[in-house]
Amino acid sequence: MEKMAVPAKKIFQKQEDSWGFESFTTSALQEGFFHDILTTTRPVGPTITYDNKDFINFASINILDLHQEKDVLGHFHEAADTYGLTTGGSRVTQGVCKAHKEMETKLCRYVGKQRAISFASGLLANVGFINAMSCNFHFSESCNISNSDAVFILDRDCHWSLWKAASHLKFGKQLFSFRHNNPQDLDKLLRKLSVSHTKIIVIFESVYSADGSVAPMRELFDVCERYHALSYVDDANGFMIYGPQNRLFAEEFAQLRRATFVMVSFSKAVGxxxxxxAGPENYIHAFEVLSGTSLFTVAIQPPTASTICYIMDKLSACPSIMDSYLERSLDLRKRLTKLQFVLNDASSYIISVIIGNDEKAVSVYNEFLQEKMIVPMFRYPAVKPDHALIRIMLNAHHTQDQIDRLVDVLKRLQKKYDF
Ligand SMILES: Cc1ncc(COP(=O)(O)O)c(C=O)c1O
Incomplete structure (x- = not known):
């Protein structure tokens, strides 16, 4: 007898329970692991508008808020007219527009490298890099590459995108980690691994986004060079922020030129x-196909690429834009320290207030919401259990009154929740 087909809806209902998404989502929402995604109705900046209600925004990584300035918007509109809105495919199939090339050339000059390749996001750059550096590829007898014997060493606190990209590598064989910002630990690892491996790449970040810590770049490059290891620095949180001579961490950032590869994100300072x-000519050229995240997906939209060039020029020509941002952020850090808040100990522009207990941090986040403020909270699994923190991202266009309100609410919550 022919079997009756089970309706798709029934199969789904039966399977839904075993996949666990319903119970996961219900508990995650109840326990504050995440909340329903808010919908903005106006441009995001020092304030953010949800359903016509304004909140003061201390969450935006677009710290300079240049995207709302008249000249920047004007440039974007002009570039949209010139290049259109899309490249219409991946780089290899249809190429990129002049603005992409200009942006890559500018980046090379800025970081002192031979060639650069851009991706639709920083995350895709990281994923593409590890793909390309660990792949085996065979076009023909003469055109092939084999790097499955490469060894990757990551700082333990590297961004999710780097760890995710490396997840196909066997930990302890092709993939290793060193203690966060610890050159001695890296040295110990490299001393052992360099005996049996020639292709080694060390990966770390310049500025870490949760705790704002800055890598001891001089020491880390010393170790890499001692053992002839290549280096890849994810400079997503430092690009165009630190570097020029009179800024904080200038000495560290002067070392960045020693990196074999520098990765940047255009979503932070450039906004x-x-x-x-950016890196050596032949490697970067090959990444066009070997990264996968260039070949199999779209590029940055042309007006965005052109506006990135415009903003890079603007920030280079007017260093005071970033200087005054950094000065204000340092002032806020000093003010909070004076008020006895426990902060992340790096003095970078990322200001994290340590809360500790995970549940307490959820309450603090919700209290800020009631006060019409968005202050993002990091709790386990983003950080270790009961090492929760809130991260304050100052925006160049925050008024003094908005900053004062933040400090007042923080003081009240400090008393109430004892952090
Ligand atoms: C260290 C680091 N790398 C990579 C990324 C991803 O960059 P993007 O937002 O451009 O995808 C981020 C973003 O938060 C980051 O902090």
């Missing part, structure tokens, strides 16, 4: 969207 890797 647009996209990412790029």
């Amino acid at each position: 647009m969207e996209g990412g790029a890797i």
Whole structure:
């Protein structure tokens, strides 16, 4: 007898329970692991508008808020007229527009590298890099590459995108980690691994986004060079922020030129969207196909690429824009320290207030919401259990009154929740 087909809806209902998404979502919402995604109705900046209600925004990574300035918007509109809105495919199939090339050339000059390749996001740059550096590929007898014997060593606190990209590598064989910002630990690892491996790449970040810590770049490059290891620095949180001589961490950032590869994100200081890797000519050229995240997906939209060029020029020509931002952020850090808040100990522009207990941090986040403020909270699994923190991202266009309100609410919550 022919079997009756089970309706798709029934199969789904039966399977839904075993996949666990319903119970996961219900508990995650109840326990504050995440909340329903808010919908903005106006441009995001020092304030953010949800359903016509304004909140003061201390969450935006677009710290300079240049995207709302008249000249920047004007440039974007002009570039949209010139290049259109899309490249209409991946780089290899149809190429990129002049603005992409200009952006990559500017980046090379800025970081002192031979060639650069851009991606639709910084995350895709990281994923593409590890793909390309660990792949086996065979076009023909003469055109092939085999790097499955490469060894990757990551700082333990590296961004999710780097760990995710490396997840196909066997930990302890092709993939290793060293203690966060610890050159001695890296040295110990490299001393052992360099005996049996020739292709080693060390990956770390310049500025870490949760705790704002800055890598001891001089020491890390010393170790890499001692053992002839290549280096890849994810400079997503430092690009165009630190570097010039009179800024904080200038000495560390002067070392960045020693990196074999520098990766940047255009979503932070530049405040647009996209990412790029700059490095040696042949490697970067090959990444066009070997990264996968260039070949199999779209590029940055042309007006965005052109506006990235415009903003890079603007920030280079007017260093005071970033200087005064950094000065204000340092002032806020000093003010909070004076008020006895426990902060992340790096003095970078990322200001994290340590809360500790995970549940307490959820309550603090919700209290800020009631006060019409968005202050993002990091709790386990983003950080270790009961090492929760809130991260304050100052925006260049925050008024003094908005900052004062933040400090007042923080003081009240400090008393109430004892952090
Ligand atoms: C260290 C680091 N790398 C990569 C990324 C991803 O960059 P993008 O937002 O351009 O995808 C981020 C973003 O938060 C980051 O902090």
